[in-house]
Amino acid sequence: MYSDKVMDHFSNPRNVGEMEVPDAIGEFGSSHCGDTIKVFLKIEDDIIKDIRFKTFGCAAAIASSSMMTEMVRGKTLQEALDLTNEAVAQALDGLPPEKMHCSCLAADGLHKAINDYLQEKK
Ligand code: FES
Numbered sequence: 001m002y003s004d005k006v007m008d009h010f011s012n013p014r015n016v017g018e019m020e021v022p023d024a025i026g027e028f029g030s031s032h033c034g035d036t037i038k039v040f041l042k043i044e045d046d047i048i049k050d051i052r053f054k055t056f057g058c059a060a061a062i063a064s065s066s067m068m069t070e071m072v073r074g075k076t077l078q079e080a081l082d083l084t085n086e087a088v089a090q091a092l093d094g095l096p097p098e099k100m101h102c103s104c105l106a107a108d109g110l111h112k113a114i115n116d117y118l119q120e121k122k
Helices: 004-011 057-073 077-081 085-091 095-120
Strands: 025-027 036-044 049-057
Touching: 004 057, 025 095, 036 095, 049 057, 049 077, 057 077, 057 085, 057 095, 077 095, 085 095
Parallel strands: none
Antiparallel strands: 025 036, 036 049
16 A cells, blocks of 8 residues: 555654754644644754654654655755645655645645744744
8 A cells, every 4th residue: 555665764764753952843733634743943044954753643644754854854944845745745656545635744744834933033
């Protein structure tokens, strides 16, 4: 049912855990299933220098969260805001259609952290 990449990121998630002094935190809960993600960012000059996550969710949500962190580390905030859940799913060599909403958790948690950070900076 899952690709090798999904199984790899689920079994060995990258960048999992908390961050001691993050510049931004984003928490997001899926209205679809109630699962949640917390994203921690270290930001310098609008670049994501470091990222961690904690996801309470299914295998697809954990694999998507892990892949998302690898895709945006070192990217600008705008590039990270442009990341879609479809791009995360594609990087995992696809998700079953009924699991596509799980990749939203990763993208939406990331976007929430960035948007809150930008809002606070105003
Ligand atoms: Fe909730 Fe996958 S079933 S994120």
